[in-house]
Amino acid sequence: MIAKIGFVTVSDRASTGVYQDLGGPAMVEWITKALTSPWQAVSRLIPDDQPTIEATLRDLADQDGCCLILTTGGTGPAKRDVTPEATEAVCEKMMPGFGELMRTESLKVVPTAILSRQTAGIRGASLIVNLPGKPSAIADCLAAVMPAIPYCVDLIGGPFLETDPAVCQAFRPKQK
Ligand SMILES: Nc1ncnc2c1ncn2[C@@H]1O[C@H](COP(=O)(O)OP(=O)(O)OP(=O)(O)O)[C@@H](O)[C@H]1O
Numbered sequence: 001m002i003a004k005i006g007f008v009t010v011s012d013r014a015s016t017g018v019y020q021d022l023g024g025p026a027m028v029e030w031i032t033k034a035l036t037s038p039w040q041a042v043s044r045l046i047p048d049d050q051p052t053i054e055a056t057l058r059d060l061a062d063q064d065g066c067c068l069i070l071t072t073g074g075t076g077p078a079k080r081d082v083t084p085e086a087t088e089a090v091c092e093k094m095m096p097g098f099g100e101l102m103r104t105e106s107l108k109v110v111p112t113a114i115l116s117r118q119t120a121g122i123r124g125a126s127l128i129v130n131l132p133g134k135p136s137a138i139a140d141c142l143a144a145v146m147p148a149i150p151y152c153v154d155l156i157g158g159p160f161l162e163t164d165p166a167v168c169q170a171f172r173p174k175q176k
């Protein structure tokens with residue numbers, strides 16, 4: 001079965017056409033470079049509205065069967081930033097190490113990295129990972145956490161994801 005990956009841009013302004021969504025395409029581009037095994041994208045562009053974010057994440061996990069769902073945007077302290085709350089609401093298990101590592105790596109690039117509350121969690125057989133809204137943050141964060149994602153997907157019963165070692169050295173403690 002082909003791996004499905006969900007890409008969710010959470011942005012009031014991009015979703016209403018105030019600016020073009022650069023975050024969604026940046027996530028797809030990074031994953032295209034990193035993965036060598038077959039996969040298929042399922043993309044969504046939605047406003048910073050918690051019920052909409054939750055419904056979108058549930059849909060991508062339960063109906064589309066995405067093994068990995070990446071979100072961008074809505075992780076900061078502003079009133080309408082609720083992506084981490086929506087993620088936590090739909091996940092059975094939180095994976096705090098992802099947020100810790102992404103903030104640590106982003107701090108090397110920008111001092112305001114501590115303003116992102118980005119997190120990750122597991123819903124069924126889906127790993128959901130939040131990325132900040134700044135399109136440049138996507139590569140910073142994915143480079144940090146992607147090495148651990150294929151093994152995490154193995155552990156939750158997902159497809160065997162293979163990476164291009166020139167882009168991302170996936171680490172599996174024991175071979176499946
Ligand atoms: N999806 C996107 N595409 C292009 N640029 C983006 C996107 N999301 C954020 N940005 C850029 O990053 C900056 C900081 O992100 P901000 O936290 O304001 O985004 P946001 O919360 O997604 O925005 P919005 O107000 O639309 O919900 C924005 O001013 C914008 O320049």
Ligand SMILES: Nc1nc2c(c(=O)[nH]1)N[C@H]1C(S)=C(S)[C@@H](COP(=O)(O)O)O[C@H]1N2
Binds near residue numbers: 073081112134137
């Ligand atoms: N790598 C990286 N991380 C980053 C940033 C960035 O430019 N690069 N921006 C920070 C800023 S300014 C904010 S407010 C938070 C939250 O952004 P979001 O609300 O768009 O998700 O992410 C932070 N993390």
